[in-house]
Amino acid sequence: MANLREVAAKAGVSVRTVSNVVSGAGPVAPATRARVQQVLDEVGYRPNLAARHLRGGRTGVVGLVVPELTSAYFAELAGLVVASAGERSWTVVVNESGGTVEGERRLLDDVGGRMLDGLVVSPWALPPEELTAQAGELPLVVLGERDPAGVADHVTVDNVAAAHAVTTHLIGLGRRRIAAVGLQPHLANGTAAQRLLGYRQALTDAGLPPEEALEVPVATLHRAEGARAAQALLDAPHAPDAVFCFSDGLALGALRVLLRSGRRVPEDVALAGFDDIEDGRYATPSLTTVSPDKRQIADRALQCLADRIGRRGPATAQRIVVPHRLLVRESTAGDLTA
Amino acid sequence: MANLREVAAKAGVSVRTVSNVVSGAGPVAPATRARVQQVLDEVGYRPNLAARHLRGGRTGVVGLVVPELTSAYFAELAGLVVASAGERSWTVVVNESGGTVEGERRLLDDVGGRMLDGLVVSPWALPPEELTAQAGELPLVVLGERDPAGVADHVTVDNVAAAHAVTTHLIGLGRRRIAAVGLQPHLANGTAAQRLLGYRQALTDAGLPPEEALEVPVATLHRAEGARAAQALLDAPHAPDAVFCFSDGLALGALRVLLRSGRRVPEDVALAGFDDIEDGRYATPSLTTVSPDKRQIADRALQCLADRIGRRGPATAQRIVVPHRLLVRESTAGDLTA
Structure with missing residues (x-):
């Protein structure tokens, strides 16, 4: 790797000028700056991070x-x-x-x-x-x-608006027992709470009362938790006719349990996720989702x-x-x- | 954040001893080292990376x-x-x-x-x-x-052995027209070449001649390429009765095309991947794969x-x-x- 002295010689300027270009600290005429930068690029000069940091510069x-x-x-x-x-x-x-x-x-x-x-x-x-x-x-x-x-x-x-849109879409398809999978009351980040709010709001707007039995908390957003939640919903007295999962990972876990239990998706149970990950695009059936x-x-x-x-x-x-x-x-x- | 002097005072040792513990450079008795380390942990001491690096130490x-x-x-x-x-x-x-x-x-x-x-x-x-x-x-x-x-x-x-095992498994199921999806002749890393070797070897070992028409190159290991490759295989004169994809991503892309074309998996076309990613475990049907x-x-x-x-x-x-x-x-x- 070239040092500043070699760069200065190549560019026909002083070492101080090269140093000013590298550090951005001192004044350099635009044309000179361009010439020096070109030489820096040619020789592949990399500033020493440690040195830059110690003199208060940025590390990039x-x-x-x-x-x-x-x-x-x-x-x-x-x-x-x-x-x-x-x-x-x-x-x-x-x-x-x-x-x-x-x-x-x-x-x-x-x-x-x-x-x-x-x-x-x-x-x-x-x-x-x-x-x-x-x-x-x-x-x-x-x-x-x-x-x-x-x-x-x-x-x-806008997680409230997005969850509202998903739920309203499911209601528009004639679904009435719409489950929400993905509550995370143990987390401080509020994302799941916002999505739950939008889901409940959409139900209320359509005259459907939210039901606690249809709101399923999860420990993680992984497929295994979606599978577990779907199984719990299927085992309950009144199975849902739609499931809105707060992540695509949860939805793909739920999808497998629904299909393996003999349910047709979406005919028996409509299913939607959130995130628009690649896996959902290639699932069969492909997954309805919110794409941030x-x-x-x-x-x-x-x-x-x-x-x-x-x-x-x-x-x-x-x-x-x-x-x-x-x-x-x-x-x-x-x-x-x- | 505490400095070395404070740590030394708390541990009842010299600053040099603390410095030796932090840098790992000098000799320190085990009991002393443990006492100093405990104080370092208590006060949450973080070594200054830049300083350590400049004096030739490690950054962690x-x-x-x-x-x-x-x-x-x-x-x-x-x-x-x-x-x-x-x-x-x-x-x-x-x-x-x-x-x-x-x-x-x-x-x-x-x-x-x-x-x-x-x-x-x-x-x-x-x-x-x-x-x-x-x-x-x-x-x-x-x-x-x-x-x-x-x-x-x-x-x-051992990519050769792994590919050999997958192919032999498919042959054992009675499959005879086994496609390989995932050749990457443009890459220098050799992984795909090794898997192709194992696949061909297994065919040869079973008395089945490898066919160039069944070996499909791909540009990437993504689902879209697996989908494209599966479509090309289905469009060809003699469709395969099994497909071995060199990644689960490719296999999941192929799975969707096979299912959407009306093929039953595995009855009409058996399908295997490589990598054992979570998506494959929750696909329907779940994906046979090699788990490194x-x-x-x-x-x-x-x-x-x-x-x-x-x-x-x-x-x-x-x-x-x-x-x-x-x-x-x-x-x-x-x-x-x-």
Whole structure:
């Protein structure tokens, strides 16, 4: 790897000028800056991160903390954050917290010692106040619902409206016993609570009273929990004629139990999920779902972070709501090609 | 956050002793080390990474480069590497290369400037010689097939034996026109080539001549490519009675096309994958697959890396083969509960 002296010789400028271009610290004429940058690119010069950090510069490294990479939703989101960060020449450190209070505390506690310019966190367990307290001076953006205290920038979809739309779609198909699978009263992040709110609201709007027996809590958003919930619903006295799962993973677990029990989907039981992961598109029947605009979530989160790092953001915490779409597929609408 | 002086006062030792414990550089009696470590843990002391790195110490950060996080196999593997690293108090920087020559070069080129103790890479495009050349002095472990040059530690499954076992299983079910989906002649990593070898060998062993028309190349390992390949096989003059896909993602894409075309799986077409991702367990029919021992892949790779970092490894590159299992499920064996 070339050093600054070699770059200076190649570009025909002083070492100080090269140093100013690399650090962004001193004045350099635009044409000179371009010439130096071209040589830096040619020789593949990489600034020494440690040295930059110690003199108070930026590292170009941002952190992303997700509950789990084995959830297809978070894996897809992580991929989009990495891609979007690449366009800003940022490197992303991806870490998974396990979604527990301890795991999220540990990762946030660690970042103080790490060389990060900023952090994007999708928290499950820690309340926003603790997140921001732990992050300290580090620029922070939070993904997902929701921050009643308004202490950190948030990027989310409108979970109430999305759940309302799914439930109204199922009601429009003539379904009356619509189960909701995915309550997570043990988590602080509020996403499931918001979806439950939208589901209940849609039932009430249609004159259908919400029934506690049709609202099923889960420990995780994995297929195994969806399978368990579907089995419990089938074993209960009055089986549902539709199931709205709060994630596609839950829905795909439920789908297998429904099909294996001899139910036709959607004829006997209509089924909808949330997240629009690839698995749902290729399931048979394909899965009706809510598609959050994941690319926008990634882009807007990094834009927020860039603003905070550059001290350009508004003084108060922002709440950014990205669009979502209801994707009607075979698991509620039947064979669309027939 | 406490500094070394406070820790020394609390533990009743000198600052130099605390420094020796933190850096691992100097001699400290075991009982003293334990007492100092306890105080360090109590006060939540985090070493300053930048300072440690500059004085030649270790950062406790290792890198993991995978082709893509949206592949369930790599997402699961990344999760296991993060978990296994946690047991060593290492933090993992996860990065995705896109599986291209440019992407892999860029990430390896970057690591020189990053603060990593070592790197685990699952390469698709770069040949091993270039990998090790790019990594330079950085301890490196390569996942997957295969390193004919023996220049870096490799952790892999026996892809030839695994593919042979799947194909032999299909032959044992009476299938004679067994397609192989997943050839990737454009990639340098050799995994698909090894699986093709095992498939052809099993056919030959059973007196069945391999047919070029039944060997289908793919651009990626995603569902869309599996769907495309299955459609091409169905459109050809002589449709197969079994399909062995080189990944579960490909198999799940093929499954949808087979079912939507009216084929019964496995009665008309038996189907098998490779990887044992969660999606395959919950598909209907559930997917027969090869299950590499992913936990062992993660553990052994990190053990190799620890050996290299500590300069304890053998002088020559190691090839570590972890076990795999053939999981027979409904997509080849039919309804196992009936």
